[in-house]
Amino acid sequence: MAGTHILWPTTRQGSTQHPVPTLQYLLRAHGHTVTVDGVFGAQTGDAVRAYQRTRGIPDNGVVCAETWQALIVKVGPGAQGNAVRGVQHRSGVALDGVYGPATESVVRAFQSSAGLLADGVVGERTWQALISSSEAGELRLAA
Numbered sequence: 001m002a003g004t005h006i007l008w009p010t011t012r013q014g015s016t017q018h019p020v021p022t023l024q025y026l027l028r029a030h031g032h033t034v035t036v037d038g039v040f041g042a043q044t045g046d047a048v049r050a051y052q053r054t055r056g057i058p059d060n061g062v063v064c065a066e067t068w069q070a071l072i073v074k075v076g077p078g079a080q081g082n083a084v085r086g087v088q089h090r091s092g093v094a095l096d097g098v099y100g101p102a103t104e105s106v107v108r109a110f111q112s113s114a115g116l117l118a119d120g121v122v123g124e125r126t127w128q129a130l131i132s133s134s135e136a137g138e139l140r141l142a143a
Helices: 020-029 042-055 065-071 082-088 101-113 124-132 138-142
Strands: none
Touching: 020 042, 020 065, 020 082, 042 065, 065 124, 082 101, 101 124
16 A cells, blocks of 8 residues: 555445444444444434534535545544444454554554554544455454
8 A cells, every 4th residue: 555545435325344334433433323233324324414414514425535534533542432443343353442552553563564654543544544445354464
């Protein structure tokens, strides 16, 4: 991924699996009640549209770059909550919502393999690489 431009994926109702669970955890991090099941159904679509309205984004229920960029939450060591779970669900570490040493280790390895600064902080570029990666286990494989 180093030296390449990574595009945010377009995710919409009917999508299943990656990156839908990440989307669902990020919606939960913003206070929306959604089931994390990897299926972009009516419940997720309603939450996306509600979130888009609160952010002044056209509420079409389609998650593209503008919505992804608004949804991401910068997380790093010591962080807790659903945004951390959004990272952990692809990492093979305990899905406990606590950004501890194991999560930091796999994030740093992923960042390094993606050609990013391996600082252990999941900011916009790391989220983009994580969300845009095609392999559900890519974060785990990088460790």
